[in-house]
Amino acid sequence: MKRTISFLSLLALLTVGVFGFLAIGHDGPVCIVQMATGGVCPEYPISESIFYVGVFKSFSTGVFQIFLALLVCLTVVVLFLKTEINSEKKYIQLRDRSVSHQPQLISLLQTLRQYLVYCRQLSAPQA
Numbered sequence: 001m002k003r004t005i006s007f008l009s010l011l012a013l014l015t016v017g018v019f020g021f022l023a024i025g026h027d028g029p030v031c032i033v034q035m036a037t038g039g040v041c042p043e044y045p046i047s048e049s050i051f052y053v054g055v056f057k058s059f060s061t062g063v064f065q066i067f068l069a070l071l072v073c074l075t076v077v078v079l080f081l082k083t084e085i086n087s088e089k090k091y092i093q094l095r096d097r098s099v100s101h102q103p104q105l106i107s108l109l110q111t112l113r114q115y116l117v118y119c120r121q122l123s124a125p126q127a
Helices: 002-023 032-037 045-080 103-123
Strands: 081-086 091-096
Touching: 002 045
Parallel strands: none
Antiparallel strands: 081 091
């Protein structure tokens, strides 16, 4: 689990770094303010720095929120579902972990299975 969190944190940091390198470059004829908001580029270095810090803050917050949501989903899958890979038939089968003390979760999983069977029957070619 530590390895996964470390990897996701490093990936988020690299994403923010790539954004900083590519999007906040000054090689083009216009600045990022004109491209993003259609506004006027800041004239003074202080106002330009304040704008870039705000952009960096909002972008990094968005990136970390996405990775946090991904981590929460991954944790739910790991805690409540056990994955078994059948190497002969090459499919993944999800089984309940011992959740007998949580009848709502069992009911939800049974409903989900019934829905997936129904969808599979609908998508199967009719003879």
